Amino acid sequence: MDIPLLCAGFAALSVTFYVLLDGFDLGVGALLLLQRHEKSRDHMVDSITPTWDGNETWLIMTGVTLLAAFPIAYGILMPALYIPIIVMLLALGLRGVSFEFRAQMKRYRRRWDVIFAIGSIAAASMQGLILGALLEGISVEGSTFSGSVFDCFRPFSVLCAICVLAGYVVLGGCWLQFKATAQLHGFSGRTLRIALPLFVLSFFAVGGMSLFVQAGILAAWQDHPVLLGTLSCIVLLAAFILFGSIGKRPDVRPLIAGLVMIAAGIGGLAVLVFPTIVPFRISIWDASSSRLSQIFLLTGAIVVTPVVLGYSFFAYWVFRGKTPEKGWDGYE
Amino acid sequence: MLKNLSSTFTKILGFLVPVLVGVTFFFAIIGVFGLGIAVAGLLVAVIGAVVLVRRVPAEGDAR
Amino acid sequence: MSLNPATLARVQFAFTVSFHIIFPTMSIGLAMFLAVIEGLWLKTKDDLYLQIYRFWLSIFAMGFGVGVVTGIVLSFEFGLGFAKFAQLAGPAVGPMIALEVLTSFFLEAGFLGIMLFGMHRVGPKLHFFATCMVALGTLLSASWILSANSWMQTPDGVAVRDGRLVVINWWHVVNNPSWLVRLPHMLSAAYLTASFLVAGVGAWYLLQGKHLAFAKKSVALGTAFATVLIAGQVFIGDILYGTMLKYQPSKMQAAEGFWGKESASPAPYYWVIAPDQKGQRNRFALGIPYLGSIWLTHSLHGRVEGLKNTPRDAQPIMGMVFYGFRIMYGIAILMFAVATASLWLRWKRRLFTTRWFLRCLVTMTPSGIVATLGGWYLAETGRQPWVIFGMLRTIDAVSPVPAQTLLATLIAFVCIYAFFVTAFLIFIARIIRRGPESASIHAEASGSLKNALRRQVLDRANANAAVGR
Numbered sequence: 001m002d003i004p005l006l007c008a009g010f011a012a013l014s015v016t017f018y019v020l021l022d023g024f025d026l027g028v029g030a031l032l033l034l035q036r037h038e039k040s041r042d043h044m045v046d047s048i049t050p051t052w053d054g055n056e057t058w059l060i061m062t063g064v065t066l067l068a069a070f071p072i073a074y075g076i077l078m079p080a081l082y083i084p085i086i087v088m089l090l091a092l093g094l095r096g097v098s099f100e101f102r103a104q105m106k107r108y109r110r111r112w113d114v115i116f117a118i119g120s121i122a123a124a125s126m127q128g129l130i131l132g133a134l135l136e137g138i139s140v141e142g143s144t145f146s147g148s149v150f151d152c153f154r155p156f157s158v159l160c161a162i163c164v165l166a167g168y169v170v171l172g173g174c175w176l177q178f179k180a181t182a183q184l185h186g187f188s189g190r191t192l193r194i195a196l197p198l199f200v201l202s203f204f205a206v207g208g209m210s211l212f213v214q215a216g217i218l219a220a221w222q223d224h225p226v227l228l229g230t231l232s233c234i235v236l237l238a239a240f241i242l243f244g245s246i247g248k249r250p251d252v253r254p255l256i257a258g259l260v261m262i263a264a265g266i267g268g269l270a271v272l273v274f275p276t277i278v279p280f281r282i283s284i285w286d287a288s289s290s291r292l293s294q295i296f297l298l299t300g301a302i303v304v305t306p307v308v309l310g311y312s313f314f315a316y317w318v319f320r321g322k323t324p325e326k327g328w329d330g331y332e
Numbered sequence: 333m334l335k336n337l338s339s340t341f342t343k344i345l346g347f348l349v350p351v352l353v354g355v356t357f358f359f360a361i362i363g364v365f366g367l368g369i370a371v372a373g374l375l376v377a378v379i380g381a382v383v384l385v386r387r388v389p390a391e392g393d394a395r
Numbered sequence: 396m397s398l399n400p401a402t403l404a405r406v407q408f409a410f411t412v413s414f415h416i417i418f419p420t421m422s423i424g425l426a427m428f429l430a431v432i433e434g435l436w437l438k439t440k441d442d443l444y445l446q447i448y449r450f451w452l453s454i455f456a457m458g459f460g461v462g463v464v465t466g467i468v469l470s471f472e473f474g475l476g477f478a479k480f481a482q483l484a485g486p487a488v489g490p491m492i493a494l495e496v497l498t499s500f501f502l503e504a505g506f507l508g509i510m511l512f513g514m515h516r517v518g519p520k521l522h523f524f525a526t527c528m529v530a531l532g533t534l535l536s537a538s539w540i541l542s543a544n545s546w547m548q549t550p551d552g553v554a555v556r557d558g559r560l561v562v563i564n565w566w567h568v569v570n571n572p573s574w575l576v577r578l579p580h581m582l583s584a585a586y587l588t589a590s591f592l593v594a595g596v597g598a599w600y601l602l603q604g605k606h607l608a609f610a611k612k613s614v615a616l617g618t619a620f621a622t623v624l625i626a627g628q629v630f631i632g633d634i635l636y637g638t639m640l641k642y643q644p645s646k647m648q649a650a651e652g653f654w655g656k657e658s659a660s661p662a663p664y665y666w667v668i669a670p671d672q673k674g675q676r677n678r679f680a681l682g683i684p685y686l687g688s689i690w691l692t693h694s695l696h697g698r699v700e701g702l703k704n705t706p707r708d709a710q711p712i713m714g715m716v717f718y719g720f721r722i723m724y725g726i727a728i729l730m731f732a733v734a735t736a737s738l739w740l741r742w743k744r745r746l747f748t749t750r751w752f753l754r755c756l757v758t759m760t761p762s763g764i765v766a767t768l769g770g771w772y773l774a775e776t777g778r779q780p781w782v783i784f785g786m787l788r789t790i791d792a793v794s795p796v797p798a799q800t801l802l803a804t805l806i807a808f809v810c811i812y813a814f815f816v817t818a819f820l821i822f823i824a825r826i827i828r829r830g831p832e833s834a835s836i837h838a839e840a841s842g843s844l845k846n847a848l849r850r851q852v853l854d855r856a857n858a859n860a861a862v863g864r
Binding site for chain 1: 457460464465467468470471473474475478479481482483484485486487488489490492493494496497498500501503505508559560561562565794795796797800804807808811814815818822
């Protein structure tokens with residue numbers, strides 16, 4: 001059994017869960033800035049209130065998996081992505097505190113909304129920047145990062161940041177389509193009609209530019225043309241279905257299409273990058289920790305992950321259906 | 333005046349005795365008198381505290 | 396402070412980890428306290444215990460939340476500031492940290508929600524079980540982290556092959572020489588912290604003449620636990636001292652403030668020193684005569700080993716190690732004095748009316764936190780210049796990040812963490828001002844997965860779903 005491969009799979013699963021689950025609430029947070037109607041903003045926040053902070057679990061799981069199973073990669077990627085990671089961590093922390101404060105201090109709610117929104121946008125953008133920097137290639141010498149901490153602020157990475165932010169806004173819009181009623185429903189539809197084309201355009205721009213920026217991506221396309229082509233088609237198809245189902249019943253269709261679209265995108269990234277873990281630089285096996293350490297990690301993961309998944313599913317199921325317009329505190 | 337002396341004396345004693353007992357216990361527990369005494373001192377301190385707390389309800393404590 | 400990347404990385408990590416440790420310490424202590432209180436409530440059916448439970452539940456929830464947020468930062472910061480350490484030590488400490496994270500999620504997923512919001516949803520016995528599981532979960536999480544940190548202090552079970560660490564024996568990695576002594580020490584510290592928090596709040600109310608039943612019970616419980624715990628803690632501390640003397644002699648040499656290879660006989664016990672690391676001497680030293688020999692060598696004329704016994708390039712900075720130790724130990728002595736006084740006052744039936752004592756308790760409210768920080772500074776600065784003792788030096792472990800970037804992010808951390816702590820303190824002040832009678836049955840912190848189990852929320856959600864929209 002290829003233990004490093006299993007660990008890499010777990011890391012990939014972790015990051016996928018994170019993007020799919022946290023993506024839409026970062027998107028909703030970002031959309032707060034565009035919503036002028038107070039009650040609608042409350043409604044938007046209410047839709048993510050029950051489930052938003054558990055989603056960050058998967059982010060930590062990814063980081064810690066890297067540390068335990070691929071410490072060489074961890075030790076290269078952290079300093080390389082130093083600035084975006086710290087900004088992201090602080091933005092996520094700020095979101096958390098502003099969320100609590102927002103509930104406690106009703107008078108300054110608008111201000112907390114803005115802080116929450118800025119935190120969401122910052123976190124989303126940083127994740128895109130990180131993605132771009134990874135694809136463009138981290139400077140590595142042996143097993144040390146040998147570039148500059150500012151390397152991640154190149155045009156390609158900025159384009160990726162826009163793409164990821166747009167993608168999260170799309171997911172956020174889809175979520176609101178699913179959960180919201182009345183005015184908010186229309187708002188989310190309008191947002192999607194702008195955000196979705198923006199995402200698709202930037203996605204393909206990123207795809208195109210990546211061929212020039214990273215030789216490894218060109219090579220990956222040459223090695224797996226059918227697989228990558230299919231995944232790209234799925235992205236496009238899902239986008240079309242999403243667009244077509246905006247404003248129509250069932251309300252869950254845009255969300256499902258959106259999740260499929262993003263998942264296919266992640267799948268494509270995985271194909272591009274495999275079998276390296278520091279993309280195009282260091283392979284999974286070269287970055288691996290000792291075998292016993294990886295087995296230790298996998299055992300814990302196998303035991304705990306189903307529990308976390310089960311509990312998350314339960315929470316989403318409890319809050320199924322539309323978010324009540326009076327919010328969850330209505331009868332406190 | 334004698335009464336005053338006696339109550340002052342009681343107050344001073346009431347201060348000195350706990351301090352001396354406390355300091356002795358502290359020295360005992362940190363092993364100044366040896367490991368055996370340390371363990372014994374720890375047991376006496378913990379059991380003594382538990383017994384005292386249970387037996388002597390602080391005032392206002394009806395339970 | 397020099398603009399040296401190694402120093403800045405250390406300062407940044409020190410700041411974030413010091414801030415972080417405050418909250419898990421409170422969480423571990425309060426979780427156990429809440430379990431005991433709920434047990435007492437179930438046994439005596441006395442609603443005063445329920446009131447105490449509800450009061451501290453909100454504070455526990457908020458502290459737990461801040462602990463999680465600051466903990467997320469730390470799991471990345473190993474790599475951000477100390478990439479080479481992460482690369483080398485990953486195989487050993489990585490899985491332990493992963494287990495700590497996984498254990499936290501397990502308990503958070505399973506039981507914290509029920510504990511915080513499920514009082515009306517599940518029966519009291521199941522709720523109590525949830526509280527106990529949360530207390531157990533915080534204990535287990537702490538064990539894993541402490542095992543990882545203890546491995547850094549007294550590494551074992553690994554071999555270096557081709558510049559990488561290979562785990563030879565997992566049991567030796569986890570059960571390294573100092574783990575099982577440091578663990579009870581940290582746990583006691585957490586429980587003592589909670590005891591003084593509880594007693595302090597109770598004393599505050601007693602001084603104000605408010606919420607008397609709650610206050611008296613709090614002071615009684617807090618001082619009772621503190622009394623039992625401090626005796627054990629001092630004992631464990633002494634054993635730990637002996638352990639560290641064996642495995643990290645340089646740390647204990649620095650901790651006592653002596654420089655010379657052999658101190659004078661009899662040796663004093665220093666309380667204040669002005670160490671000169673360059674000159675390898677103390678510019679000034681104030682201590683209690685004879686006490687050094689008595690406490691440190693258990694004899695009247697024993698000599699104590701000084702820091703010059705360690706080669707200069709392996710010496711920690713005496714000032715930080717010494718004062719970390721003295722702060723922790725000084726507070727321990729104060730705690731012991733308060734505990735003894737509480738027993739005496741209890742005997743005299745004056746525990747709730749002796750105002751000077753109540754004022755002491757109020758002052759001692761944060762004593763556990765300060766002592767814990769002092770102890771950790773002793774532990775971590777005393778381990779220097781090593782990050783893995785005897786294996787990897789801290790300066791060799793730093794990430795290749797420029798000093799200005801480190802400085803900028805350090806400033807960012809300080810500002811945002813200041814914001815977090817302000818939020819926390821405002822929240823606590825509100826709870827204390829409002830008093831225990833208005834403590835709700837559910838924790839007040841919002842915006843979390845745990846909301847799923849709030850009764851009215853569940854009812855609304857079910858009603859919504861029933862309408863079939």
